Amino acid sequence: VQRMVLDNQELILNRLKDIRKTSIRQMNQTRFYIVENSKSIVRVNLFVGGLPPQLSPEEYTNILKDELTIKTNVVSVSHVYQAQGAVVLEISCFSEAERIYMLVKDTTVNDKPLNVVVIPEVMASKIPQNCCPLLVFVNPKSGGLKGRDLLYSFRKLLNPHQVFELTNGGPLPGFHTFSKVPSFRVLVCGGDGTVGWVLGALEEIRHKLVCSEPSVAILPLGTGNDLGRVLRWGAGYSGEDPYSILVSVDEADDVLMDRWTILLDADEPAEGAENGIAEPEPPKIVQMNNYCGFGIDAELSLDFHHAREEEPGKFNSRFHNKGVYVKVGLQKISHTRNLHKDIKLQVDQHEVELPSIEGLIFINIPSWGSGADLWGSESDNRFEKPRIDDGLLEVVGVTGVVHMGQVQGGFRSGIRIAQGSYFRVTLLKAIPVQVDGEPWIQAPGQIIISAAGPKVHMLKKSKQKQKKIGS
Incomplete structure (x- = not known):
């Protein structure tokens, strides 16, 4: 990933035209964002899952010391999810974050492979009061190749940090990322089993969310899709424009459902x-x-x-x-x-x-x-x-x-x-x-x-x- 800073007078369109001369693919993947003009502090958050459940923060730290040889002077455990066997690491050194990220992918604890996700920092205080962001979960294994295609499409249409791949860490990294957001909605792309997975994770973590009862929409990718049918999302995704799906989610009606x-x-x-x-x-x-x-x-x-x-x-x-x-x-x-x-x-x-x-x-x-x-x-x-x-x-x-x-x-x-x-x-x-x-x-x-x-x-x-x- 390359990071470039535009000059004060530089036009975004001109920069895109320059990038297009080199690569159309690179132009499509380019994202622009605004940051505050303040002294930057190095802080990388990594979600590490697959650990043994129901351990103390000290026990998790000891496992990470043994398995990943983490440097405690630049790495600390900021959040612990004991029931799910997961922690969030806060790292103040880019090279150490990169080393841990690569090492976790090849590490097993009690014969169970660990998983790791880079967690973006959401500045909840900067979100307008009338804004209700969308948290998207996609199961790329659902619906043949359609799940994978939707993952790419939604990452283009939305901020990529809003879109989470469920095969990497499950729903918990996404809910942790949005834990301080005062109001948000959820879109689950998958079959009824995937929807149940996300709803179960929400039930387990809702007490740690500022928005404890987000409303959930469904883009049905499974075989039966009975819940998607009842909520009018259809019998299954058949290639509709992803943008129109986002509009439908925005206009959808909130209903209650028993579990x-x-x-x-x-x-x-x-x-x-x-x-x-x-x-x-x-x-x-x-x-x-x-x-x-x-x-x-x-x-x-x-x-x-x-x-x-x-x-x-x-x-x-x-x-x-x-x-x-x-x-x-x-x-x-x-x-x-x-x-x-x-x-x-x-x-x-x-x-x-x-x-x-x-x-x-x-x-x-x-x-x-x-x-x-x-x-x-x-x-x-x-x-x-x-x-x-x-x-x-x-x-x-x-x-x-x-x-x-x-x-x-x-x-x-x-x-x-x-x-x-x-x-x-x-x-x-x-x-x-x-x-x-x-x-x-x-x-x-x-x-x-x-x-x-x-x-x-x-x-x-x-x-x-x-x-x-x-x-």
Whole structure:
């Protein structure tokens, strides 16, 4: 990176013309910014992640001394994120910052590679009161090559320091950079899993943000994109002008959405304890935004997940991914199960008798399986009309793969079972479970689903015509 200072009378356009004579690419990458005419102080901030969690600042400093041989006279730990196993280093020497940056990339601690991000200094006091900057997260692995292209496009349209690549350190470096900004919005470019990742990180760090409840917009790059559909951002990105996307985010409406906590407490002990003695598996907590499925729905997700792990290079388009879902679904058509005999359900302290089903699904948003309306639109005096901010989940059953296909084709709805705010599910045997598309086999035991913390602020694309694109 080259840094040049313009003369007081020099025109920016003339400098750009001179650079263009040498290289058009260099001209496109040139950025101009204003700095205060004051004595400069060398201060480089590096975010270092991948460290062991829940250590003290002194323990992190000792690890960095051992692994990176940091010079404590020019390097200090300015922030510690214990739960995430990350620190921010403040360095007063450019050469030492460069050395640490390069060394971290080749360093592992407890067999886990470290990651490093240069953190820009945001002068929050200089931001106008009516200004609401945009923090952009891009998952370059989502949407084939579209994620990577969007990363470059947004870095051209915005200050590059506003745009963060999620594969390098996750969402935390971005939230740390904006931690002192009084008001900002977030744009997440990725699938529903990426959105859940960012919302989970926001929940963990919101107490350290001046703007503790930023509103979140979605540019859907995944396969299902159910949350993006509900918030009117569409079924998936198909090459729209990135500038028009930024305008849509600016004009979007703020809405609230429930999030849910799922406590998984297995009764059976886990294998692999010391001396061959089995130990109880500790309770596990996961967060849910969209839906949670038990049985056939989760089994299909699990088969898809295994297929993607075997050949990840083939899963780079929504069309191929949906084709794999259809294939694994066809293989399950003739299978018969009795899920209702393997599960007990309690809703708001009341036992609920389950019908004969193969899949049980808890839905928070009115879109499931790439846009299907599982609950249905028919009026029903037994239940309230579902909303994403009503503090309620809808419980629906499906009888098998054929029923699921009919729901996704718009020919049928699921079997309405219950609606409530607190659920206890008892698993009598190990069955497949999926939360927001992430599947696994859950051992027998108790599962409790309840509302999680405050509702999150989401951005819903406005129905009004965009007015700012031509201005």
